[in-house]
Amino acid sequence: MQSIKEYTSCNPIERFTDYFILGRKIDSLLLNKDVTADQTLNIAILASSTVNGLKETLHVLCGERDIFCNIYVAEYNQYAQEILNPSSSLYTYTSEFDLIIVNIDIRAISGEYYINPYSLSAEERNNWVNDTTVFFENLIDNIVNKSTSKVLFHNLEVPSYSPHSLVENKDKYGFIESIEDINKNLRNSFKESNQVFIFDYNAFCSKHGKENVFDYKMYYMGDIKLKPQALPLLAKEYARYLYAIASINKKCIVLDLDNTLWGGIVGESGIEGIQLGPTPGGQPFLDFQKHLLSLFERGVILAINSKNNMDDAMAVINNHPYMILKEKHFAAMCINWDDKVSNMKKLAEEINIGLNSMVFFDDDHVNRDMVKQFIPEVEVVDLPVDPTLYVSALIDLDFFDVLSLTEEDKNKGKMYFSEKQRKKIKQNTTDLSEYLSMLDIAVSVEFASKNTIPRITQLTQKTNQFNMTTRRYSEEQIGKMSDDSNYYVIALCLRDKFGDNGLTGLAIIDRSDVQKWRIDTFLLSCRILGRAAEDVLLAYVVSLAKKEGVDELHGEFIESKKNIPAKEFYKKSGFEKNVSESDIEVWKFSLNKKFDFPDFIKCDVV
Amino acid sequence: MSDKNNELMALLSKILNIDVESITDETSPDNTPSWDSFNGLVMVSELEEVFSVHFSIEEVYAVTCVKDIKSALIRHGVEF
Numbered sequence: 001m002q003s004i005k006e007y008t009s010c011n012p013i014e015r016f017t018d019y020f021i022l023g024r025k026i027d028s029l030l031l032n033k034d035v036t037a038d039q040t041l042n043i044a045i046l047a048s049s050t051v052n053g054l055k056e057t058l059h060v061l062c063g064e065r066d067i068f069c070n071i072y073v074a075e076y077n078q079y080a081q082e083i084l085n086p087s088s089s090l091y092t093y094t095s096e097f098d099l100i101i102v103n104i105d106i107r108a109i110s111g112e113y114y115i116n117p118y119s120l121s122a123e124e125r126n127n128w129v130n131d132t133t134v135f136f137e138n139l140i141d142n143i144v145n146k147s148t149s150k151v152l153f154h155n156l157e158v159p160s161y162s163p164h165s166l167v168e169n170k171d172k173y174g175f176i177e178s179i180e181d182i183n184k185n186l187r188n189s190f191k192e193s194n195q196v197f198i199f200d201y202n203a204f205c206s207k208h209g210k211e212n213v214f215d216y217k218m219y220y221m222g223d224i225k226l227k228p229q230a231l232p233l234l235a236k237e238y239a240r241y242l243y244a245i246a247s248i249n250k251k252c253i254v255l256d257l258d259n260t261l262w263g264g265i266v267g268e269s270g271i272e273g274i275q276l277g278p279t280p281g282g283q284p285f286l287d288f289q290k291h292l293l294s295l296f297e298r299g300v301i302l303a304i305n306s307k308n309n310m311d312d313a314m315a316v317i318n319n320h321p322y323m324i325l326k327e328k329h330f331a332a333m334c335i336n337w338d339d340k341v342s343n344m345k346k347l348a349e350e351i352n353i354g355l356n357s358m359v360f361f362d363d364d365h366v367n368r369d370m371v372k373q374f375i376p377e378v379e380v381v382d383l384p385v386d387p388t389l390y391v392s393a394l395i396d397l398d399f400f401d402v403l404s405l406t407e408e409d410k411n412k413g414k415m416y417f418s419e420k421q422r423k424k425i426k427q428n429t430t431d432l433s434e435y436l437s438m439l440d441i442a443v444s445v446e447f448a449s450k451n452t453i454p455r456i457t458q459l460t461q462k463t464n465q466f467n468m469t470t471r472r473y474s475e476e477q478i479g480k481m482s483d484d485s486n487y488y489v490i491a492l493c494l495r496d497k498f499g500d501n502g503l504t505g506l507a508i509i510d511r512s513d514v515q516k517w518r519i520d521t522f523l524l525s526c527r528i529l530g531r532a533a534e535d536v537l538l539a540y541v542v543s544l545a546k547k548e549g550v551d552e553l554h555g556e557f558i559e560s561k562k563n564i565p566a567k568e569f570y571k572k573s574g575f576e577k578n579v580s581e582s583d584i585e586v587w588k589f590s591l592n593k594k595f596d597f598p599d600f601i602k603c604d605v606v
Numbered sequence: 607m608s609d610k611n612n613e614l615m616a617l618l619s620k621i622l623n624i625d626v627e628s629i630t631d632e633t634s635p636d637n638t639p640s641w642d643s644f645n646g647l648v649m650v651s652e653l654e655e656v657f658s659v660h661f662s663i664e665e666v667y668a669v670t671c672v673k674d675i676k677s678a679l680i681r682h683g684v685e686f
Binding site: 015017018020021024050052053215217218220221222224227228229 | 620621623643644647648650651652655661663666
């Protein structure tokens, strides 16, 4: 039996009406089980206006990725009834929805306010914003409380018209501002949610042109707020969420070199002859590489599949002044004269990912066709002939969408890259403080808070090297100390010109003896060692103690197998060794001595 | 038949999902199940875009069959 993917690929789309026709066919084929699909998703669409055609278009867009959708479209303008009634179809459908889309139009929700907003006072406008926000939040909370479905909730299209026209933004609380505030409120309310996603419908309308997506006649004749020609554009945005839910995102971009990462052929014109850099011909390639780098930095793997002499290619990669992507950014490289199909298979094996996780960029359509034909699992991008369009081809790709980016995803590439960069600078400078000042280090110190306690706990659990006492604490213990006035739990965050290292330092001060503070814990993550962060943290503790009239600091050191890097710290910092009590060394620092903040580090106290 | 007529037939065939050959001047919502109110609006929107014309709401409501569409287009200067 034919798959839904094969079926849709045999029916090319020329105009938007083709989506409607093909979508209806897919619907009936699937009802009769005449085609197969790799996955099935259940979707509900609730809208305040007519959205005919959306269902059909989604059938096609999902069919292209081998997904069949059961789509429930609620009755026109019945969204609130559906959401609030626990026995509505929204909650009693054959199976729970994977995604519930709620599309409430600004004209529907604002009524007269949309046309004559200044009939209300500024205060009334403000109240209207609060009421509308609460209404939206309630709708969303209702869905969240009654189901585990993911929710895609439209924000409002910000009008491009105001009766106050040129002086619209001079008003105490303007109309445009009021709509923007609702959008801001929605965004902020659900930032932390992994169930609710706010769809930026305003950005969608701006992207395609607010005047282009709205047609007065369609609106007056059929309450159609998005004109039919623009429906597929909206469906494509919805489909990105569906692809992400179906986890069919790709992992790796495989790149050709000549005329893809740079203009021209290096084997013919040499490194000096290729186009790459701040010139009209070279800038498109430079920007293309920068965009690829930004994808790499959020965890997309890069690889090379190029017909070239290895030496010619590596000369550019390693030595060209405007080459953004360096050897270290590529997880694997096939630079040889073999065919691209076998190279593609080799890359997949080497990186240890499936061919269906790969996206191929090549300017040569022969290579593209060959890969398409022999490895249909690989997604081949139809790269435009004109390199100035490469960036838009890349940013329009919807293969890498995910519904959550972990910190690890975001930083994986970046930290690796940063460390290499730091080492490079270190090789070029001999004086340590000169090196450190070149890094533009900025540190902030703050007391532990609810948000930072998990990370602080993790630091006490995992830090071995620069850890004066290696005392391991649970979240509960850290929480207690942070609430206890006998303790200061002080966290340090460090960033430099190459990136943010986050919360990477900690001091726990026992101040139950008001004259003699005991430094219970003093540690730095190995990620930031060698950047004088320990001096900043200690200087902060000293400054606090002086402010509170303390006489002495008592630093403790408990030797472990791994904390040799910390052993000399108190001694180097002017502490004097006290009598040893069992295995705890106690180091004393008299507070009539000075201990200054290092002058090359910017320090903020939060 | 003129290019404009072919263009119109192709457009109607797509929107209504019926063969070009089966479309006559008498084709109407009454004898064509797919000519529902939504497809009627899609038709208006597409005719305006493809033929660069602008219909009034009265003109839209006056259309009862394909022949009326042609008359409306002719009135707006489209030559068949």
